[in-house]
Amino acid sequence: MASSEYKGLIFDPNGGGAGTRAWNVRRDSPLAVDWVRSLANSWNHNADQVTQVAVNFTAVGVSAPGTRPSKTFTAANTYEHMISFGPFPWPIRHDLALMRPVYRLYGAVDNAAYTATFKPVFMINRDPLDPGLGLAYDELATSSTTEGPLTSGSATYLTITENNAYIRGIETVSSPESAIVDTAVAAQWLMCRLDIWVKATNAAATAYLSGCYLRAYVGT
Amino acid sequence: MSTSPVPLIPPTIPVDNIKTGVAPSASTWTKMALLANHCHGRGGTLIPAYRPGNTIASGSNGTYNYFVQGSHYAVAQYWVVRAHSVSSTVDATVTLSAPAGGGTPRTYRVGSDMKATEPMFCVDPTFLGVPADDLSLNIATADAGIIVDQIACYEIPRTVLGPTEGVDVDSLRGNSPIFEQEAVGARDSVSIHGAAEAMRFYRGVNAPLFLPNRMLWCWSVPTADALTTTSNVVQKATHQPVPFICKRTYRKERSPSADVRVYAYAKVDANMGHVSYRYGDNENVSTAPWFNMQVTGTSYAWYTDLPMTTAGAIEDLDRADGRYYDTGAAVLKWSEFEIGFRRWTSANIHVAAVCVWDEGG
Numbered sequence: 107m108a109s110s111e112y113k114g115l116i117f118d119p120n121g122g123g124a125g126t127r128a129w130n131v132r133r134d135s136p137l138a139v140d141w142v143r144s145l146a147n148s149w150n151h152n153a154d155q156v157t158q159v160a161v162n163f164t165a166v167g168v169s170a171p172g173t174r175p176s177k178t179f180t181a182a183n184t185y186e187h188m189i190s191f192g193p194f195p196w197p198i199r200h201d202l203a204l205m206r207p208v209y210r211l212y213g214a215v216d217n218a219a220y221t222a223t224f225k226p227v228f229m230i231n232r233d234p235l236d237p238g239l240g241l242a243y244d245e246l247a248t249s250s251t252t253e254g255p256l257t258s259g260s261a262t263y264l265t266i267t268e269n270n271a272y273i274r275g276i277e278t279v280s281s282p283e284s285a286i287v288d289t290a291v292a293a294q295w296l297m298c299r300l301d302i303w304v305k306a307t308n309a310a311a312t313a314y315l316s317g318c319y320l321r322a323y324v325g326t
Numbered sequence: 327m328s329t330s331p332v333p334l335i336p337p338t339i340p341v342d343n344i345k346t347g348v349a350p351s352a353s354t355w356t357k358m359a360l361l362a363n364h365c366h367g368r369g370g371t372l373i374p375a376y377r378p379g380n381t382i383a384s385g386s387n388g389t390y391n392y393f394v395q396g397s398h399y400a401v402a403q404y405w406v407v408r409a410h411s412v413s414s415t416v417d418a419t420v421t422l423s424a425p426a427g428g429g430t431p432r433t434y435r436v437g438s439d440m441k442a443t444e445p446m447f448c449v450d451p452t453f454l455g456v457p458a459d460d461l462s463l464n465i466a467t468a469d470a471g472i473i474v475d476q477i478a479c480y481e482i483p484r485t486v487l488g489p490t491e492g493v494d495v496d497s498l499r500g501n502s503p504i505f506e507q508e509a510v511g512a513r514d515s516v517s518i519h520g521a522a523e524a525m526r527f528y529r530g531v532n533a534p535l536f537l538p539n540r541m542l543w544c545w546s547v548p549t550a551d552a553l554t555t556t557s558n559v560v561q562k563a564t565h566q567p568v569p570f571i572c573k574r575t576y577r578k579e580r581s582p583s584a585d586v587r588v589y590a591y592a593k594v595d596a597n598m599g600h601v602s603y604r605y606g607d608n609e610n611v612s613t614a615p616w617f618n619m620q621v622t623g624t625s626y627a628w629y630t631d632l633p634m635t636t637a638g639a640i641e642d643l644d645r646a647d648g649r650y651y652d653t654g655a656a657v658l659k660w661s662e663f664e665i666g667f668r669r670w671t672s673a674n675i676h677v678a679a680v681c682v683w684d685e686g687g
Contacts, residue, residue, distance in 0.1 A: 139346045146339040146354070148525060149361045151577045153336045158371040162543040164564045165379075166665075168553050173379030173473075187441040191375040193406060195480055197368075198335055208647045210660065212566040253566060255660075262647040262658075317566040323641070323648045 154324040160194040161300055161320040164212075165253075175315045177304050185225055185303040188315060192299030197322050204241070206325035207264040207300075211246060212317030214253040215306065222313035223247040224256055225303040228264050228320075241298075242266045253316040263323070330492030330515065332367030332484045333360050352500035355521065359493035362524040366492055369400050369481030372461065373544055378474045380551045381412065387466035388548030389426040390477060393589040393628050393681045394461045395539045396454030399491050400481035403450045405463055408476035411438045418470040424450035426464035440475060449482070460628065477546070493520040539685050542570045542586065543663075546679035549626055552592075553667065553677045560602045560616050560666040563677065567611045567662035571648050572639045572684045582640040584684055585633035586663065591679035592621045592629060599675025601629065603682075605663035607638025607650055616666060621675055633685065636661060 165174035175189045197205045207228050215222035227243040242264035246256040300320055304313045337357045344350050372394045382388050396403070403424070411418040417438075423431045434446045450461070465474060486492075496502075497517045515523065545563075555561045572584035590601040600618035605611055619631040639661035641648035649658045663682065669675045 139344060139348075139350070142350045142354075143341055143344045145522060145525065146341045146344060146358060147577070149358055149365070149521075150339050150341065152365045152525075152528060153338075153361055155573050155575075158540055159374040159542055159570075160371065161376070162374045162568065162570075163376045164543065164545070164566050164568050166545050166553070166563050167565060168555055168561050168563065173377075175377065175475075189377070189440065189475060190408065191377075191476055192478075193445060194371065194375060194478060195369075195483075206647070208571070208649075210569045255566075262649065317568070319569045321571060323571075324643070326644060326646055 154199065158197070159319075159321045160196070160298070161191040161318055163191070163318045165316040175302070177313045179306050179309045179311060182307060182309045183305055185305045188224075188302045188304045188313070190299055190301045191318065191320070193297035194299070196298040199324055204266050205322035207242065207266070208262055208321045208323045209244075209264060210262065210317070210319040211256040211302075211315065212253060213248060213256050213313060213315045214250050215248060216251060216312040216314070217308075217310075218249050218251050220306050220308045220311040221247050221249045222304055222306045222311060224313070224315070225305075226264065226318075227301045227303060228266070229299055229301065230297070253314060263325075329494045329496040330363055330487040330489070331360070331495065332363045332487060332492070336364040336368075337361055352498060352502070355498040355518065356495055358521045359495045359498050362521055362528070363487055363492040363495075365528060366397070366399050366524065367484035367487050369483045370397055370540060371478075371480055372396060372403060372541060373477065373479035374541060375406070375476050375478035376543070376545060377476055378545070378547050380547045381471055381473050382465060382467050382548075383471045384418070384467060384469060386471075387421075387464055388550065389462055389464045390546045390548065391591050391626075391679050392461045392479070392544060392546055393458060393591070393679075394454065394479075394541065395458045395683060395685075397481055399484060399487060401451075401453055401484070402482045403452070403454070403461070403479050404482055405448045405450060406476070406478045406480070407446045407448070407463075407465065407474070408440075408443065409436055409446070409465070409472040409474045410440045410443050411436055411470045411472055413470040414438045416470040418472045419468040420446060420472060421466040421468075422446055422448035423464040423466070424448050424462070425452050426462040428452075436472065445476075450479075489515060491515070493524050539683060540573070542572075542682045542684050543568050544679070544681040546591070546681075549676070549678045551678075554674050555667060555669060556674055558668055558670065560600070560618070560668045562664055562666045563680070564665045567606075567609075567660075567664055568682075569660045569662050570639055570682075570684070571641045571661065572636065573686075574641050574643060575686055577643060581637070583635055583637045584640055584686060585635055586639070587630055587633040587683050587685050588619065588665070589628050589630045589681045589683065590619065590621065590677055591626055592667075592675060592677045593623055593626045594621055594669070594673050594675050596624065596673035597671040598622050599669045599671075599673070600667060601675075601677060601680070602666040602668065603634065603663060605634045605636060605639070605661065607636055607659070607661045608652055609659045609662060611662045611664050618668075626676075626678060634663065
């Protein structure tokens with residue numbers, strides 16, 4: 107096909123290149139509006155589908171649970187830090203909000219007489235390590251000594267109440283023209299973190315985390 | 327200056343502005359081009375954060391291997407590693423190298439307090455092959471041993487795409503003709519052709535790679551810490567079911583399904599062993615049958631076999647968390663899979679890594 111040839115709103119989709127393009131555009135026919143809408147809807151959907159799994163940890167081993175984070179306590183009923191995952195990049199939704207963190211935790215406590223409460227805290231990486239300063243959190247209690255899923259009613263996702271937090275990250279990050287972003291910049295570029303805190307009703311307890319799943323989801 | 331920029335924030339294409347009887351505006355086409363470039367260039371998660379939990383003794387090192395499917399527009403990856411010293415009095419010197427034995431090593435010091443230990447980063451300049459490649463990371467330590475608390479890897483986002491990678495935004499600006507141009511390489515990137523062609527490459531139609539393929543779960547340890555068993559009965563390696571939700575390729579797809587494929591880095595001492603896997607869409611994975619993938623080599627290699635084809639694990643975009651809805655029980659359920667392994671003859675099997683991928687429907 108001739109290059110840079112002006113044909114108005116019509117062009118031959120089979121010109122040049124390899125493969126068959128089954129598009130709804132034909133020579134000497136106007137560009138169908140429904141085709142354009144379909145393409146636009148598809149790209150909007152693709153952008154929301156740029157979701158990804160941020161954390162998926164499962165204890166692995168033979169016969170025994172294998173190494174997994176455990177926590178002994180210095181005091182009763184006081185949250186102590188167990189483990190952090192991240193920083194990881196977090197996608198933005200089509201309406202400029204952060205995508206919803208869908209999560210699931212697995213764990214247990216070593217004594218049924220005690221109750222361990224796990225607190226997953228989702229936060230922007232640059233925030234200080236504090237269980238109360240995250241973007242979203244939940245509290246899941248268990249007295250089970252059998253490691254299994256931890257539930258908090260029917261909640262399976264963390265509700266982000268401060269959507270403007272990510273804007274701070276954008277304003278302070280430069281966007282170099284080079285194709286490869288410096289790791290220091292990448293570390294600040296919309297990076298989030300998941301901290302797991304835990305407390306127990308008795309300082310003699312030991313809490314175990316045997317699984318942690320966190321996924322970005324566009325939400326409804 | 328490149329005319330295929332990758333915007334940091336994805337623009338929303340105003341679909342309601344596309345009406346019968348009115349020409350789609352140049353700004354609509356420009357947003358479409360920018361959004362296509364964002365989807366192609368923002369990079370993805372290659373390895374979700376997981377905890378290996380293995381110990382590397384002082385003066386030793388360990389190599390972690392992964393089977394990944396990268397976006398062929400990413401030119402480099404970065405690793406995020408967390409570790410802490412096993413000694414409460416001596417900090418460890420940790421050196422990261424990616425790929426293992428190559429790249430530019432980065433060195434850090436870590437103490438024993440996990441709360442105070444900062445994450446460590448390392449750039450891997452390897453250009454990933456298409457459609458899939460082997461990714462490796464080496465962690466070495468001195469002064470004190472370490473426990474590895476986290477490994478993750480992400481593609482470094484692009485800020486611009488090349489002439490055969492993205493959509494030329496300048497070709498869609500107002501007061502410019504809509505034109506066609508002879509293809510450069512295997513695809514067009516100009517004007518309306520470019521915006522539609524970008525979809526063809528993104529969705530994998532007539533292309534070697536389905537870009538939104540993603541890693542659902544992985545586990546990898548150095549081969550010295552590989553799992554092994556003397557049992558001929560499948561031994562569960564994952565002690566809790568692994569939850570997963572697959573992407574929905576087309577929003578209004580009536581019967582979506584996804585192929586979830588398991589890749590295992592394993593070997594046998596002789597003859598054959600199996601890496602096994604099973605899944606359930608209804609939190610019923612423990613009653614599902616195992617599929618047993620053969621491992622036959624006496625040196626470590628990647629193995630894969632038939633995928634788990636699931637319909638229930640596709641994200642339901644009408645649900646608050648995207649999970650599968652069990653209409654019989656009228657309740658939302660998690661889809662889950664489990665990984666196991668066994669020896670099939672008298673020789674042991676050794677498994678050092680397992681990577682599970684959502685490869686679309």
